[in-house]
Amino acid sequence: xxxxxxxxxxxxxxxxxxxxxxxxxxxxxxxxxxxxxxxxxxxxxxxxxxxxxxxxxxxxxxxxxxxxxxxxxxxxxxxxxxxxxxxxxxxxxxxxxxxxxxxxxxxxxxxxxxxxxxxxxxxxxxxxxxxxxxxxxxxxxxxxxxxxxxxxxxxxxxxxxxxxxxxxxxxxxxxxxxxxxxxxxxxxxxxxxxxxxxxxxxxxxxxxxxxxxxxxxxxxxxxxxxxxxxxxxxxxxxxxxxxxxxxxxxxxxxxxxxxxxxxx
Amino acid sequence: xxxxxxxxxxxxxxxxxxxxxxxxxxxxxxxxxxxxxxxxxxxxxxxxxxxxxxxxxxxxxxxxxxxxxxxxxxxxxxxxxxxxxxxxxxxxxxxxxxxxxxxxxxxxxxxxxxxxxxxxxxxxxxxxxxxxxxxxxxxxxxxxxxxxxxxxxxxxxxxxxxxxxxxxxxxxxxxxxxxxxxxxxxxxxxxxxxxxxxxxxxxxxxxxxxxxxxxxxxxxxxxxxxxxxxxxxxxxxxxxxxxxxxxxxxxxxxxxxxxxxxxxxxxxxxxxxxxxxxxxxxxxxxxxxxxxxxxxxxxxxxxxxxxxxxxxxxxxxxxxxxxxxxxxxxxxxxxxxxxxxxxxxxxxxxxxxxx
Amino acid sequence: xxxxxxxxxxxxxxxxxxxxxxxxxxxxxxxxxxxxxxxxxxxxxxxxxxxxxxxxxxxxxxxxxxxxxxxxxxxxxxxxxxxxxxxxxxxxxxxxxxxxxxxxxxxxxxxxxxxxxxxxxxxxxxxxxxxxxxxxxxxxxxxxxxxxxxxxxxxxxxxxxxxxxxxxxxxxxxxxxxxxxxxxxxxxxxxxxxxxxxxxxxxxxxxxxxxxxxxxxxxxxxxxxxxxxxxxxxxxxxxxxxxxxxxxxxxxxxxxxxxxxxxxxxxxxxxxxxxxxxxxxxxxxxxxxxxxxxxxxxxxxxxxxxxxxxxxxx
Numbered sequence: 001x002x003x004x005x006x007x008x009x010x011x012x013x014x015x016x017x018x019x020x021x022x023x024x025x026x027x028x029x030x031x032x033x034x035x036x037x038x039x040x041x042x043x044x045x046x047x048x049x050x051x052x053x054x055x056x057x058x059x060x061x062x063x064x065x066x067x068x069x070x071x072x073x074x075x076x077x078x079x080x081x082x083x084x085x086x087x088x089x090x091x092x093x094x095x096x097x098x099x100x101x102x103x104x105x106x107x108x109x110x111x112x113x114x115x116x117x118x119x120x121x122x123x124x125x126x127x128x129x130x131x132x133x134x135x136x137x138x139x140x141x142x143x144x145x146x147x148x149x150x151x152x153x154x155x156x157x158x159x160x161x162x163x164x165x166x167x168x169x170x171x172x173x174x175x176x177x178x179x180x181x182x183x184x185x186x187x188x189x190x191x192x193x194x195x196x197x198x199x200x201x202x203x204x205x206x207x208x209x210x211x212x213x214x215x216x217x218x219x220x221x222x223x224x225x226x227x228x229x230x231x232x233x234x235x236x237x238x239x240x241x242x243x244x245x246x247x248x249x250x251x252x253x254x255x256x257x258x259x260x261x262x263x264x
Numbered sequence: 265x266x267x268x269x270x271x272x273x274x275x276x277x278x279x280x281x282x283x284x285x286x287x288x289x290x291x292x293x294x295x296x297x298x299x300x301x302x303x304x305x306x307x308x309x310x311x312x313x314x315x316x317x318x319x320x321x322x323x324x325x326x327x328x329x330x331x332x333x334x335x336x337x338x339x340x341x342x343x344x345x346x347x348x349x350x351x352x353x354x355x356x357x358x359x360x361x362x363x364x365x366x367x368x369x370x371x372x373x374x375x376x377x378x379x380x381x382x383x384x385x386x387x388x389x390x391x392x393x394x395x396x397x398x399x400x401x402x403x404x405x406x407x408x409x410x411x412x413x414x415x416x417x418x419x420x421x422x423x424x425x426x427x428x429x430x431x432x433x434x435x436x437x438x439x440x441x442x443x444x445x446x447x448x449x450x451x452x453x454x455x456x457x458x459x460x461x462x463x464x465x466x467x468x469x470x471x472x473x474x475x476x477x478x479x480x481x482x483x484x485x486x487x488x489x490x491x492x493x494x495x496x497x498x499x500x501x502x503x504x505x506x507x508x509x510x511x512x513x514x515x516x517x518x519x520x521x522x523x524x525x526x527x528x529x530x531x532x533x534x535x536x537x538x539x540x541x542x543x544x545x546x547x548x549x550x551x552x553x554x555x556x557x558x559x560x561x562x563x564x565x566x567x568x569x570x571x572x573x574x575x576x577x578x579x580x581x582x583x584x585x586x587x588x589x590x591x592x593x594x595x596x597x598x599x600x601x602x603x604x605x606x607x608x609x610x611x612x613x614x615x616x617x618x619x
Numbered sequence: 620x621x622x623x624x625x626x627x628x629x630x631x632x633x634x635x636x637x638x639x640x641x642x643x644x645x646x647x648x649x650x651x652x653x654x655x656x657x658x659x660x661x662x663x664x665x666x667x668x669x670x671x672x673x674x675x676x677x678x679x680x681x682x683x684x685x686x687x688x689x690x691x692x693x694x695x696x697x698x699x700x701x702x703x704x705x706x707x708x709x710x711x712x713x714x715x716x717x718x719x720x721x722x723x724x725x726x727x728x729x730x731x732x733x734x735x736x737x738x739x740x741x742x743x744x745x746x747x748x749x750x751x752x753x754x755x756x757x758x759x760x761x762x763x764x765x766x767x768x769x770x771x772x773x774x775x776x777x778x779x780x781x782x783x784x785x786x787x788x789x790x791x792x793x794x795x796x797x798x799x800x801x802x803x804x805x806x807x808x809x810x811x812x813x814x815x816x817x818x819x820x821x822x823x824x825x826x827x828x829x830x831x832x833x834x835x836x837x838x839x840x841x842x843x844x845x846x847x848x849x850x851x852x853x854x855x856x857x858x859x860x861x862x863x864x865x866x867x868x869x870x871x872x873x874x875x876x877x878x879x880x881x882x883x884x885x886x887x888x889x890x891x892x893x894x895x896x897x898x899x900x901x902x903x904x905x906x907x908x909x910x911x912x913x914x915x916x917x918x919x920x921x922x923x924x925x926x927x928x929x930x931x932x933x
Contacts, residue, residue: 007717011710018705024522028529035537044541044565051540058536062529070521077520079699083762086666086695087718088687164302166524167419170532174412252685255669257630518704 001089008084008097016105024066025109028059033116040121048121049128053139053200056114060146061173063106068154069165071098072256076162081256091251099155099244107147114139138203142196149192149236152243159247162256192239195232202229285443289451294458297421303459306417310463313409314471317401320368321475324397325484327364328390368397391487398475398488399582405471406498407575410464414506415531415571417463422456422510423523426613431518435613445614456507465499491582498578505574505598508605515612531570538569563590567597574598620645620770620801621665626674628660628825635660637825638674645769647796649812650805652822658805659698661822662772665803666695679769691719694768698775698805700755704748708739708758711747716765726765733765734758738787752779760788770801777811789814821921828921846882847889850906854879857893857902864896865889878906 016022032055039045075081075094084090118132118139128135157172158165181191188194227235280288297303383396429435438448472491476484513526542565566572576594579585621643628635636657652658663669664676667683667690676682681689703711712730717723734743737757747755756779763771773792777785792815796802806812812819819836821829829836851857854872858879861867869882883889890907897904 003720003722004718007714007723011714014710015703015706031533039541054536054540055533058532062525062532065528066521066525074519074521078701078703080701080703082668082695082697082699083701083715084718085668086690086693086697087715088690088720090690090718093718164300164420166521166528167302167416170419170528171416 001092004087004089004093005097005100008093009101012097012101016101025063025105028063028109029112029116032056032059032113033120036117037120040125045125047127048125049135052114052117052121053142056110056117056139056143057146059113060106060110060143061150063109064102064147064150064154065166065169067105068099068102068151069158069169071095071102071155071158072251073158073162073165076256085256092248095155095159095247095251096244099151099247102151102155103147106151107144110143110147111140114143138200142200145199145233145236146192146196149240149243152240152247153192156243156247156250159250159254189235192236195235198226199229199232202226282442282447286447286451286454289438289443289448290454290458293425293452293455297455297459300420302420303417306413306420307459307462310410310413310417311467311470313405314467314474317405317471318474318478321398321401321471322478324364324368324394325475325479327367328394365393365397394484394487395491396583398472398491399494399584401475402468402471402491402495403498403579403582403584406464406468406495406502406578410467411502411571411575413463414460414502415528417459418456418506418510419524419527421459422507423514423520423527425452425455426511426514427517427520427523430515445610449610449613452511453507456510457503460503460506461499464502465495468495468499494581494583497581501577501581501598502574505570505602505605508602508609509570512605512609512612515609534569535571538566538572541565542572564593567593570601620679622675622677623664624675624677626664626671626676628657628664628669629672634825636664636671639822639825639827640674641820641827641830643818645799645801647802647815647817648804649815649817649819650803650822651807651809651812651819652805653807656807656823657825658807658822659774660825662695662697662774662803662805665772666690666693691766692769694763694766694771696760696763696771696773696776698778700752700759700779701747705746707744707746708734708750708754708761709743712743712758712762712765715762719766721766729765730761733761736764737761737791753781753784756780756784757788760791764795768800770803771795772803772805774805775807776804777806777808785811823921846880847886848878848880848906848908849893849904850876850878851897851902851904852877853902856900857897857904860896860900860902861889861893864892 032052035055036045036048036052039051040048045051070077071094072081075084084094087093115136118136123132126132126135153172154165154169157168161168177191177193180187181193181197182188429438435448439445443451469492472488472495475488476482509530510523510527513523514520516526517523563576566576573594576585576591577598580588580591580595585591621641623639623641626639627637639661650658650661660669664671665678665683667678667686670684678686678689679692683689701711709727709730712734713723713727716726716729716733719726721729731740731743734740737760739754739757739761742750742754747758750758756776760773760776763773776788776792780788789811792802792804796815796817802815802817804812804815804817813833816833818832819830820827821836849857854874854877858870858872858881861879861881862870865888866884867881868884869880871880873879881889894904894907
């Protein structure tokens, strides 16, 4: 199966490397540093690190919408599903091959954006006392974790609802990752954004929009509670493995019918 | 006995009017969309917020008519007088109006523009206040629950509408009939427009009627007669640019996922940038001496977000934003975006017949 | 090789395959049926793309659902055409061959060989968007045979092919059959399938209506009510003989063309007896054939038998 996954990855990479798709990636990578450049001299950018983090996270999620959610539907729409799945391990190769491509591509696009942001921004306007290199390291780690876990969740949506996966993923993000994550209860801890935020807070306390970071940290601790880092990492890893396992189970057991272009 | 010719005969009956022929495309598209359980669910879901907002209107009218003990207590505390005689029946006291506005604001504190309700209380006229509060409810209804539903519904149905025709070369099937490119375009635009009407205009009208039904008497109509017209304007401001832009994305690709992605990217990135500027600067706008300039700056930056651009124009249409000049950039932005989208869209769908 | 036991496949309320039982030994088979008759469903069941709602399917003795070992023994040429505008035919066939577990270099060699077999060497490095319909169809065939499967399944392979392409495709398939490899060819056009001399499986409305060699199927049909065209030197006299000795529903004489069309409930009896009587009467018959040779006519007859509306005689 590993062989098939590698074949899928190579083929998808080859497909990605077209002018149009690279242009999309370039625009997305350049958008955050462009915003930072425009806004950094205006004085409205009160928490630049937070801005970079959220904007690059958004780029990461949008990339995943494009590459992870249509894992099955793009094959059905392109009428290539039958060709690939009539090969041994074809279904699982599609799932894992596309998952890995989605992780790599979304991480790369958002990571380039984030790196460029830190290059163009002045150290003076950063709220954090940490050097840029350290901020870069922590943000890289967060983006990698975000790509990994959200790619798994979005891949699961792609496997179960195929055609509507993108909309379901957006709905899921708004309801669970934004709204539910704000609730200081068990339901909030289901949201991966909570764990990613906690990991960031533990490393770089400036994430809260509060200049007194220690006080902000205390308030956050009281309201939401912060687990040890390893527990947050475990939660993220558990979610990733669970989603991928469920996806593998569903893709193997479900009958997917090739689409007919019968609608107006 | 006459012998009838039962062989092939050309159609000699009347044909439908040229002006309405595009509606055939729309009908088929809407019927096709309604086959999807997801679309039907979205439609159902889009009507639910009426209950919430309708209840708020009911509460407001009730408070105006029969202030609760809680409000009376608050009024007594603020005015220092025995309130009952003064506020029961008709509200004449400014403090009572403010108390009611505060009560409503507390209920809708989760909405960022809820201070508009306090502003409403600043008026000395109960009828004006009623108009302001109803306008606020309708604007909020269209902006938040229906705004999110618009985002999702467009993402659900529009991406394949033209990209599928591009992929399957279906243009030639359309153009081999007496259908012009403009009629094709009209038919396609009317598909999402019809569905968006069903989740914005129709429920908003429903909310207005619901509010009327829950009012103490029908004289409320005299205070709010203009709101249906404002609803039509506010929904048109949303539907026209949204349909044109999303269809443009659909026409630019053979793979619907790229159209869906472009839609969510434009919506999401713009909104995130706007919120990231707006939210942290809210405090500064109020507190700092240069608050006004920051406010101007952030309002100009609302143009990066399609969502907030539409919202600002809708606010003006509902009379919640008084200064027309402040929304001119937003209005111009929507007009330019619609015109450019339409022209580009027309060019894209003309490609198969262009020599 | 393949066995179906009371296999039924339902798509919600639509029936795809209806209580099919058959046992196929290695060889060439023509799966014939009108559009929407259930051919593709049957193929998908063989490939394990879908599961039967009722009954069982066995391919090479195994349940094909999620059976990876089985898929390397089968090559599929589906009725759909892949759309990868920027990818060359060689790249695509190599990719699909690699998915079978072959190393990249070996898969590339196999793909080149397969493309050469289908006559696509000259265009294999061009993007697929520049291919004609026939070239795409040949590329799809190449991906099915690149790993030299034991069983080749083709779903409407002649779609979109020009006459030259059809001849080449037929020649290739004949060669495939001559090499004693198994083949299932699904089509709705009888003569395309007949050229390969396969065993026929006639399917309609999801039901397997008849199976056997073309001769066996024809003999079944000959036993059914049928319309017969006879060309002779004395059509009036032959018409009189036919009505005198056999049960005739309708008779139509075209004296100028020298033909008579006879509709009879007992064609086998007429076909075997009438030529001898004509010879005795000094009539020379130059042509004798069934006029209902189209697949649709065969299926309508088989459906009538199936419903018990007509009886097989002889």
